[in-house]
Amino acid sequence: MQSSTGLFISFEGIDGSGKSTQARRLAEALRAEGHDVDLTREPGGSEGAEQIRALVLEGDPDRWSPETEILLFTAARRDHVEKRIRPALEAGRIVISDRFADSTRMYQGQSRGNLRAQVDGLHEMMIGLEPDLTFLIDMEPDLGLARAKGRQGSEERFEDFGEGLQRQMRTGFLELAAAHPERFIVIDGARPPDVVAADVLDRARERIASAGLRARAETP
Ligand code: ADP
Ligand code: TYD
Numbered sequence: 001m002q003s004s005t006g007l008f009i010s011f012e013g014i015d016g017s018g019k020s021t022q023a024r025r026l027a028e029a030l031r032a033e034g035h036d037v038d039l040t041r042e043p044g045g046s047e048g049a050e051q052i053r054a055l056v057l058e059g060d061p062d063r064w065s066p067e068t069e070i071l072l073f074t075a076a077r078r079d080h081v082e083k084r085i086r087p088a089l090e091a092g093r094i095v096i097s098d099r100f101a102d103s104t105r106m107y108q109g110q111s112r113g114n115l116r117a118q119v120d121g122l123h124e125m126m127i128g129l130e131p132d133l134t135f136l137i138d139m140e141p142d143l144g145l146a147r148a149k150g151r152q153g154s155e156e157r158f159e160d161f162g163e164g165l166q167r168q169m170r171t172g173f174l175e176l177a178a179a180h181p182e183r184f185i186v187i188d189g190a191r192p193p194d195v196v197a198a199d200v201l202d203r204a205r206e207r208i209a210s211a212g213l214r215a216r217a218e219t220p
Contacts, residue, residue: 038095132211141170
């Protein structure tokens with residue numbers, strides 16, 4: 001099911017590809033144009049989901065079985081959708097999420113065995129929402145990994161899987177984009193941040209216009 005009256009935009013891609021930077025910049029640009037925008041992220045985005053984020057991203061990486069991990073990410077998403085995303089969309093707002101269900105399809109669906117069927121089944125049963133528009137920020141994994149490693153922090157859960165997994169993720173994301181051309185836009189993330197941001201904004205404006213969403217200032 002697509003979102004109702006607002007517009008739901010997600011950013012996807014490998015670690016360090018520039019999703020957070022671009023999600024923030026798009027939110028700022030659209031706000032400056034008079035749109036009501038909620039910027040959020042996964043795992044997290046609501047109080048309960050942020051608590052689950054700490055459970056899945058910190059501590060011993062083998063703490064959870066692959067199946068339990070799917071349940072935790074999906075539980076976090078369910079709370080995020082219930083408490084934050086759906087209410088905002090129903091109020092006609094633009095929601096921009098730094099990662100959403102495609103990340104679970106890729107990371108939990110293929111990093112620790114082929115669990116894609118379980119991921120898809122749980123998504124259908126418990127989430128049932130897809131973004132209207134997904135920006136895949138694409139680049140060579142070694143570049144993303146070098147950027148990600150430049151950051152400090154304790155949330156190194158998946159970055160530590162190294163370049164082999166990131167390469168598999170990149171291929172998987174590109175396949176997902178090819179399978180869902182109606183919502184995916186692939187963006188070359190290896191360019192300077194301003195160039196990427198201008199590209200993303202242009203493409204977002206096109207979708208906003210075709211969705212019939214109007215900025216506040218234009219509303220009579
Ligand atoms: P992600 O959310 O995909 O992990 P971030 O937006 O956090 O990526 O970016 C990872 C790092 O790379 C940050 O230090 C950020 O400042 C830097 N960065 C982001 N976009 C670019 C870019 N286009 N070129 C160079 N560095 C970038
Ligand atoms: P994020 O904070 O977006 O990391 P990064 O900025 O490095 O891209 O996400 C944290 C990690 O969580 C990231 O390695 C991907 C992983 N993740 C999953 O494994 N499954 C999911 O459903 C989501 C949303 C994230």
